[in-house]
Amino acid sequence: MIGIIGLGAIGRIIASDLHKFYNGKVVYIVRDKSSVNNLAKKFNAEVRFGDVNDPDSLVNAFKNLKVVIHAVHHEYNIAVMKACLKADCNYIDLGGLYHFTKKQLKLFNRFKKKNLLAIIGMGASPGITNVMASYGSRFFKEINNIQFLIGSEDFSTYKKESPLTNLYSIQTIIEEFSWKPAVFVDGKTIFVEPISGREEYKFPSPVGSKKPQFTIHSEIATIPYNLKSKNVSFKIAFDDSFVDKILTLKRIGFTVDKDIKIKDNKVNIMDTLVNILKKLPRPIPKKLNQYEIIRVIISGFDYYGYDKQVILDARIESINETVNKDTGVPPSIVSQMIVNNLINKSGVFPPELIINDKLFFDELFKRNIFIFCNDRRIN
């Protein structure tokens, strides 16, 4: 049995993918069971109560599950991993924004001892990015630099647009805009200013020119060590108007992680902002048409000692669905690999160390996610 904890936007994509591609039983674990009753009925899933703030409830909810996909926010990664250890089930999450990833890796021995597996950062990025980097690394004797770049374009038409079009969790975005991004330079991790390095970069058509910026991301916590690259950076591009709005909020003090007194209550400014932004009306699409390119550029020396550069792209065309499918699909694929005993290790692993790239890319192909190596499609 595969469990999904958290049935938000990404959790629902995972649920949908499992419904399409997995014949076994799926369990939805949520705080408010009524919120997923219709979905569970539609996809013939079981619903259990579980609250990430209540570890006992998680252990109960995880009973008899082979694997749990954690799709709640990354601040709960450790709590959910510990509940998996108690409930004897394997674990997958969508990333830990560098700092959480570092902490999660420390649970390696505990998972190993119980012969359980945790795969951390198994969405699009981290996730697809790590597997692509791992694939590309085979062409190198020595890697000098790995650059991760993400750009997207929304060609959708909308009945009603939202005042803030965030492609993924607004909480994560606010954190990404506020926390100093880690960059691995000459064998050392340094932290640069948030939103720095915003320079024009030309992605292949139809995404075109974008301005990706350094962002705190999990890849930097594992890739430099596992693929032995001297330099690793991660950049993602947002629309100018989106960046402008978040920067405005940042400049006037709305994204700081500190408390403020409102009448008789003390609240955290960043948390409150996130909760307010979550209340904004969602866009109502007429026709969804989004395109994302996840690019990994690896440079270094090949086995003959020559300079080499490999460019890997994951190209995600999403017509009548959102590009977020690239985050929801990988944990579904990998959970099925675990259930089908295609992965047999134990411990805590990032994707680059444990996922069979060929099998994984083949599964992505079935979902119209295409992988290119130096412009040649490889799945």
Add this chain to the structure above:
Amino acid sequence: MKFDFVVLGATGDQGMIASKDLLESGYKVLLCGRNKYRIKQLLRHKNAKFDYVNVRDINNTAKVIINSGAKIVLNCVELRLNINVMKACLKAGVNYLDLGGLQEMTIQQYKFDNDFKKKKLLVLLGCGSTPGIANVMTRHAVGQLDSVDHIDLGFGWDSNIKEFVIPYSIESIVYELTTAPVALENGKFVNSKVCYYKGVTNLREVGMQNIYCIVHSEVFTFHKYFRNKGLKGVHYTAGFPEHSHKVLKTLIDLGLGSSDFVKIGGNEIKIIDFTREVLKSNKKPKDYKEVENVWVKVIGKRLGNNKTITMECITKTLSGYEFAGSNINTGMSISIMAQLLFNSLINSIGVTAPETCVPCIEFFKELSKRRMFVYENNKKIN
């Protein structure tokens, strides 16, 4: 101590400015509010005392006013509570001045006209900069004309450092920028699109400004008092510097101006309260200065000839009032009008507005003492 004035909302920005001005003018002032800590410096003054007042409790507010011995109340609380304060003043038998109620509240406030007249008390609505200074300037201009056809008015401001500083009450700004403005056209009130862009104008001392049509109470009171002079049109526009307008628009677009509640850790927080407190927690940049131009253009006839009179009042950040920027023109204006009433230079009763009863020359003279200069057709007159 028997007080000359009670200032309600004395712990807010405008209340602080008004209280400081009254105290510096030698009056005894009871400062009322909810957060004594904010005005501890003002309370060092020998003629100042603090009382905790929540104006939602009308009976207690009236009791505090009666015990103060003052006959004049300056209402500097949020405009949505104006009626509460008026009721407390009526109960206490004292005169009332406020900073304006935009159109909707102003109409409600006029319903108390007979009640105050019966007690021979005055309610002077909109005694800040605009409404306030703008109304007295209009009175001055209209007084020179035989008939009035049209009045355009508004304000524009800018700062030397282009960083965002909340220009005035966020509640008022949100209301103004999200409520469909009412203009007077051909003698009739007409609604137009929310905060619609009216173009660019060049304002003395401020420079080029984008101006937006917003809701304001002057449209209503000018019609009330000047229609017998033939007034057919009134349009109100606000000018914000681009850097400020952009931030305000972002806040509103992203729901941060909402009066809805959001649940945070078991507590219900009103979004606009959160926004206000976060904005208040930002420090002004060092050496930050503002300039504001409150202007009125009155178009009419004198001796059969067309005549246009343009009035402007220029306010700059004042030494000792750096915390307030150009907002001193609001808090100081209500203080001046209260003093004019105290000294019997205003003699009206009932609910009225400054354009009916505030003596222009004396008022402009007091503005000048505070370095707020009034221009009539480009000539400084105070």
